[in-house]
Amino acid sequence: MKFGVVIFPSKKLQDVVNSYRKRYDPHYALIPPHLTLKSAFEATDESAKNFADKLRKIAEKTSPFSLKTAKISSFKPVNNVIYFKVEPTDELFTLHSEINRELNDENTEYAFVPHITIGQKLSNDEHSDVYGSLRMTKIDHEETIDRFHLLYQLDNGSWTVYETFRLGKE
Amino acid sequence: MKFGVVIFPSKKLQDVVNSYRKRYDPHYALIPPHLTLKSAFEATDESAKNFADKLRKIAEKTSPFSLKTAKISSFKPVNNVIYFKVEPTDELFTLHSEINRELNDENTEYAFVPHITIGQKLSNDEHSDVYGSLRMTKIDHEETIDRFHLLYQLDNGSWTVYETFRLGKE
Numbered sequence: 001m002k003f004g005v006v007i008f009p010s011k012k013l014q015d016v017v018n019s020y021r022k023r024y025d026p027h028y029a030l031i032p033p034h035l036t037l038k039s040a041f042e043a044t045d046e047s048a049k050n051f052a053d054k055l056r057k058i059a060e061k062t063s064p065f066s067l068k069t070a071k072i073s074s075f076k077p078v079n080n081v082i083y084f085k086v087e088p089t090d091e092l093f094t095l096h097s098e099i100n101r102e103l104n105d106e107n108t109e110y111a112f113v114p115h116i117t118i119g120q121k122l123s124n125d126e127h128s129d130v131y132g133s134l135r136m137t138k139i140d141h142e143e144t145i146d147r148f149h150l151l152y153q154l155d156n157g158s159w160t161v162y163e164t165f166r167l168g169k170e
Numbered sequence: 171m172k173f174g175v176v177i178f179p180s181k182k183l184q185d186v187v188n189s190y191r192k193r194y195d196p197h198y199a200l201i202p203p204h205l206t207l208k209s210a211f212e213a214t215d216e217s218a219k220n221f222a223d224k225l226r227k228i229a230e231k232t233s234p235f236s237l238k239t240a241k242i243s244s245f246k247p248v249n250n251v252i253y254f255k256v257e258p259t260d261e262l263f264t265l266h267s268e269i270n271r272e273l274n275d276e277n278t279e280y281a282f283v284p285h286i287t288i289g290q291k292l293s294n295d296e297h298s299d300v301y302g303s304l305r306m307t308k309i310d311h312e313e314t315i316d317r318f319h320l321l322y323q324l325d326n327g328s329w330t331v332y333e334t335f336r337l338g339k340e
Contacts, residue, residue, distance in 0.1 A: 001181055011324060011330070018324060018325070018326050018328075022326065029199035029200075030199075045181065154188060154202065155185045156185075158199075159202075160178050160181070161178070162334070163336070164319075164334040166333070
């Protein structure tokens with residue numbers, strides 16, 4: 001089955017993000033607003049415990065860190081994804097690279113651009129309209145991240161949490 | 171905000187349950203298939219850490235246990251909910267009562283009937299049709315439960331996992 005590793009930001013930020021996703025993100029009903037640390041990858045069902053053991057060790061040696069977002073950006077022309085840009089901190093990069101090194105790392109050729117998606121699978125026209133109206137939006141949000149989650153995907157495309165990993169804890 | 175405590179069964183069982191929920195449960199997109207240990211209750215945002223501490227202690231002293239489901243049942247005439255009946259074991263009852271005693275226990279006047287909902291908010295006619303066609307369905311499923319989850323509800327009605335508690339672990 002498919003696994004992924006994500007951070008769910010605070011309820012406050014999730015509610016703001018969902019106010020956009022509701023209109024612009026066809027994955028709105030499949031998973032709560034999130035920052036992806038490891039995108040979907042295939043592994044056997046039995047891998048879950050093994051992955052969780054590895055992620056638990058990474059979480060233990062990682063301290064809670066700050067997440068800041070200040071603007072809306074887009075991956076166009078790579079793809080028509082609009083997102084809250086998350087400030088690229090050392091803590092996030094370290095966490096991302098450790099997780100991808102410890103789990104299977106076949107889909108890590110691309111650069112890590114920390115983000116929280118608010119719109120995707122938009123046509124070029126939709127993208128222009130939406131991004132045009134949102135690109136100057138000022139956001140001023142900062143919060144502390146103290147956990148991340150291992151998820152698996154159900155047959156209908158939605159995601160269930162397998163386990164939570166608290167930073168700096170065992 | 172609203173909190174709840176649930177067990178997510180295995181992906182296998184969740185996929186089966188979703189094949190029904192897709193047609194019969196308007197909450198299909200809001201939360202994965204689950205067995206409710208503590209139904210939605212209101213508490214301050216800051217309560218999450220306190221609840222998690224209490225649930226972690228309960229999980230530590232609870233061993234993994236077996237979950238069996240063999241038939242489809244209904245809460246009618248109380249309400250038009252159709253569900254996979256889960257065998258009422260001592261382990262489930264103990265876990266349920268400890269969780270409800272430790273967290274706020276205002277909504278525990280009703281008897282605990284362990285179940286996994288497959289349909290709800292059906293009209294009387296829909297309920298008759300659906301339950302009539304499903305009531306004789308034989309299910310033969312058993313699995314081991316080794317974790318449960320604390321969730322909170324977003325403004326759009328969907329649920330995000332705050333933390334996972336593994337049984338018998340710290």
